[in-house]
Amino acid sequence: MRGFVRDNALSLFFLLAFAAALVGQSFAGTADYNARQLTEGGLPVTWADYVTSSDFAVDVAENWQSEYLQFLMFIMVTVWLVQRGSPESKPPGEEGGQSDREQRIGPFARPDSPAWAKAGGVRRSLYSNSLGWVMGLVFAASWFAQSVAGTAAYNNQRLSQLQDPVGWSGYVLSADFWNRTLQNWQSEFLAVLSMIVLAVYLRQRGSPESKPVGAGHAATGVES
Amino acid sequence: MSRLLLLLVALVITACSSQRDGEVAQAADGFYAALASGDGARACALLSPRAEEGLEKGGDTCPEVVLDLDLRGGAPLGGPRVYGDEAQVRLAADTVFLHRFADGWRVRAAGCEPRPGLPYRCEIEG
Numbered sequence: 001m002r003g004f005v006r007d008n009a010l011s012l013f014f015l016l017a018f019a020a021a022l023v024g025q026s027f028a029g030t031a032d033y034n035a036r037q038l039t040e041g042g043l044p045v046t047w048a049d050y051v052t053s054s055d056f057a058v059d060v061a062e063n064w065q066s067e068y069l070q071f072l073m074f075i076m077v078t079v080w081l082v083q084r085g086s087p088e089s090k091p092p093g094e095e096g097g098q099s100d101r102e103q104r105i106g107p108f109a110r111p112d113s114p115a116w117a118k119a120g121g122v123r124r125s126l127y128s129n130s131l132g133w134v135m136g137l138v139f140a141a142s143w144f145a146q147s148v149a150g151t152a153a154y155n156n157q158r159l160s161q162l163q164d165p166v167g168w169s170g171y172v173l174s175a176d177f178w179n180r181t182l183q184n185w186q187s188e189f190l191a192v193l194s195m196i197v198l199a200v201y202l203r204q205r206g207s208p209e210s211k212p213v214g215a216g217h218a219a220t221g222v223e224s
Numbered sequence: 225m226s227r228l229l230l231l232l233v234a235l236v237i238t239a240c241s242s243q244r245d246g247e248v249a250q251a252a253d254g255f256y257a258a259l260a261s262g263d264g265a266r267a268c269a270l271l272s273p274r275a276e277e278g279l280e281k282g283g284d285t286c287p288e289v290v291l292d293l294d295l296r297g298g299a300p301l302g303g304p305r306v307y308g309d310e311a312q313v314r315l316a317a318d319t320v321f322l323h324r325f326a327d328g329w330r331v332r333a334a335g336c337e338p339r340p341g342l343p344y345r346c347e348i349e350g
Contacts, residue, residue: 041274041350042309043326053308152307159310162321162333162343 022060026051029059040160054152058180061149065142066184072135074192084220085200087211091220103128143181147172150180241306248304251329252313252320256297264291272323272332274350293347295335319344 005012030050037044050056074088079097083089101108105128109118116127126133147168154176155165171177195209201217204210211222251270258266264287268276271286279289298316305312309324321333321344335347 041272041323043324055308155305155307156310159305159307159312159321160323162336162346162349164338165305165307165312 025059026056029056054149054156057149058146058153061142061146062180062184065139065146066181066188068135068139068142069185070188070192072132072139073189075132075135082220083196083200085217086196086220087199087209087222088196089220094221097128146180147177150177244306245304248306248311248313248322248329249300251322251331252297252300252304252315255320255331255334256295256315259291259295259297262291264288267291270331271348272325272330272350275330275332275334275348276350278350279348290348293335295347321346 026047030045030047033050033053033055034044036042045053078089080095081089082092082095084092097103100106104110104113105117105124106120114127116123119127151166151168151171154171154174158165166174199210202210203213203215205213211219215222255267255270258264258270267290268279268286271279271290276286279286281289296317297320298318301314301316305314311322311324311329313320313322318334319336319338320331321336322329323332331348333344333346333349336344337346338344
């Protein structure tokens, strides 16, 4: 048991942090929603009502989609673009999907390589891009969920302001949808940019996301 | 097994949605039925507190004012449009907005005319 916890401590830490933050968001969101209900002469809702509402769903989904987009882009763009000196980048000159030998696939697979890396054809192709596909699918599903929940939340607001509700297609073209979407995207892109650039010059001793403290600023793709 | 679960969830959602739509339509129907029968007190009892207060100006009472407005509803145009605790019922001669309170749905705006790009202008609003 102790061995399992130690071997998976990083995943377990973020799983617990995610759960705690989501529960915290649900309680803070309920309080915020009920405060608005009171000022508008509406009815307070229970925690259970709030966590099954479109308001909660859209707030969760809009953050999920942007986080998955951030990592999807980080994974895909770093295949082709480099940043000299960044531990998040491959060294200049190594842009692209690399050779089968470098990727240890097909005839170059090792005994401990995953089965689909040893296989050929569609399976190898699929597995070679599986991380990007899964991140991309979760991003697309989250963005779609944001659009559906957002339509309901937006229409609730429109009706409260004596305006006609809009359909899904009307909502995805609305300023509300793109404001929610882009305000999340800009912060994610800024965070990635900061990580790539700051890690060229700054260090965090012991972190695999940083170069060793004594590594030169020009050293690229070197992690602790 | 998972298909059965999905079917059950879909049935529950459909049933809840139908029941909710029925309650909204019933509230709008009740409001216009009270007006048609000249029962201002009953019509006012189906208004939201703010809408009712909005009609009580200059010593006039809600039951008197609501009948003087001479509002007409007419046949429903499609089903109610319900999002959370807000709803809209479109009738042949009016558009009605309702809000869900602890004791059920109540009319918060009636006698409404659309304005392109702007909220409806309503004779009763609250």
